[in-house]
Amino acid sequence: MKLVLDRIIGTLSVILLAVMSAMGCWQVFTRFVLGSPSTVSEEFLRFSLIWLTMLGAGYVYGQKRHLAIVFIARKFPKKSQFVINLIVELFAILFSVLILIMGGITALQNAAGQVSPSLRLPMEYLYLSLPVGGVLFLIYSLIGIVEIFSNNRRVQTEEKPED
DSSP states (O other): OHHHHHHHHHHHHHHHHHHHHHHHHHHHHHHHTSSSOOHHHHHHHHHHHHHHHHHHHHHHHHTTOOHHHHHHHHTSOGGGHHHHHHHHHHHHHHHIIIIIIIHHHHHHHHTTTOBOTTTOOBTHHHHTHHHHHHHHHHHHHHHHHHHHHHHHHHHHHHHSOOO
């Protein structure tokens, strides 16, 4: 399941970054060559960056490439790392549920009926990035907890002396 999710998020992020790069080039072209900057591309880039950040943050967290997570876990002795890693995952779940999912849903509800000035998109699409990012963090945290327990079980069986 994690590999499928990684591929989907990775592919979406790469496509979004490629489209953003092309749109950025268009923005520069319209500003400096045509002398009339594209307002649509500027707003698209702003909204896309928010979505890319939320998707990318969840992906990086799921890959355990977030600097703070690796830094905290490595500071403790090997035997304490199980508890520390579990605490980190539980804090991530708490953050995901309370701030990103519940807060994102509140922001989404507050934006109901608003549209963006240039693209004329409902602002709910922008604020939807928060709960989506929160769900990604939540899924990766739950997968992380399963991995922590399976790694701990594997380490304990390797350390048991044979009779």
